[in-house]
Amino acid sequence: MKFNLTNILLLYMMMMGILLTVSSNNWMMMWSGLEISLMSFIPLMSGGVIGSESSMKYFIVQSISSAMLIMSIMFMISMNGMYYFLMTVSLSMKMGVAPFHNWILSMISSLTFFMLFILLTLMKIAPLVMLSYLNSYYDLLIFFSLMFGSIFSLNQNSTRKLLGYSSIYNMGYMLSSINMNYIWMMYLFIYSTILLVLVLMMSKLKINYLNQFMINEHSMSMKMNLWVTMLSMGGMPPLMGFFPKFIIFQMMIIKKMFLLLLMMILTSLIVMFFYIRMVILSFINYSMVMKHNMKSFTKISFWSFMMNTNFFPILILLKSLN
Template identity: 45%
Template structure:
């Protein structure tokens, strides 16, 4: 009982830190909010696994380096603002976001974390750095955006761990979010849809209790649960007519309006690799010969709602976008 109350208090403190950063109008308050959310999230990473303690230390060291660089940058800003200071702030936020080329730390710690901690790390804790990137409006993030789209789409092709697959998906989607960071409403709308799809995917992964993709082939899961999981994963990749495709359409529209033709081309090529990866996995898990139960005792609502949202939300969001 005490442990649950402690986790609740830490989660509340973490959310206060996130809100404090987003609502602040000075750099010191933003830094304090980042530190509050960091220190509150670290105990939530702790599990019974001994490796989680090592991951927690790695996470603390990486975030401390980024926070120190950010504090150093805003201290120099007292003298005067120039492009070098804005670049330093951009680098510190890219480290905190786990965006390319500073993405390796996410892949190192994500394996030993619980699904709740992974979801929090990949969604909630990325909101404050996105807001700070919007404030500085730096043009030096074009290269990290390109690297993120290309590296994540290529490196995930040979991946068998579901958690690392989610990590590469986060790096890829973070590159797309950064490409629209000057339009903060679009960025947060993208983040909301991405968080929804990721939450549904993690509910299914937790229900199936799988850690590696090969388990989807070997184990005797029902065909309906397999299809539900892979429709969610395809939605994360922006497969047409699914909920994630609406995000990709928004990004392409913003890039075309800003005459970012090179980014659009890289997005198209990287999307092809990501979609090919998920389609290959779906083919191996669903269409290959494997024994599966014709009946299952798993609660149907758990796997039916994510499937329903992904299939029928796309027309709804398209209607909203056409109105506004």
């Protein structure tokens, strides 16, 4: 994406819409912030025939969910108990949580990696904040997100769709921790940080499909860093991505939600499988890079490697010192 004045203005308006939703204490102002961020995001993603089609899909889905949100606010004013269901469904559609996730997978292939990162992280902050205000439990949505995000990713070949299914899976963790003292904010921050490193690397290496991991001429240090980032995204201990999952597991044990905890552990093994499958292609014998050719790290690969490998052990050490 080219950073001209128009795109910078649209990004600024999108951030203002998100901040308006987060900082408001009125449901109508929150809805206004959602609409501002929506109308600022659509011109950013449009471009070409495929981009225009994706922006139209995004606009239709978001318009339907916004209409349902307005209806739920009207039911809330009229003291109708149905507003909980309508508001949950509308906000789930806005975030692309399973089973309302098909629209995000149909439009994700035409987005650039930068717009993909915004769609999977920043555009979910405002709906998550609104869901946290409802102070309810979303066990069915969590179950669907864990199942769809893990199992349906096994037969995918596009890296963008794999990141989309991974986002759906991680939304299950965020929804499970949405009533646990804002742990979901910490989870979303760490997930966004790891996803940003992964998106920067894939954009630099121009990796769009899984077979491009195998037929490449990248350095071994870049492959090692990509491997560590993938494992961190899947939640492999003791990497950085395991830290928020570890806290959520502890909270689940304290609240005695053992069935949901068992579902999270089992599906995390499936997610770890397809992340390992993505990077193992870089290390097989058909790779065009000599395996002993360990060159110096670039700045991005060095700092992301150090962040992923040392974040969790340092936190455990600080906790033991206290």
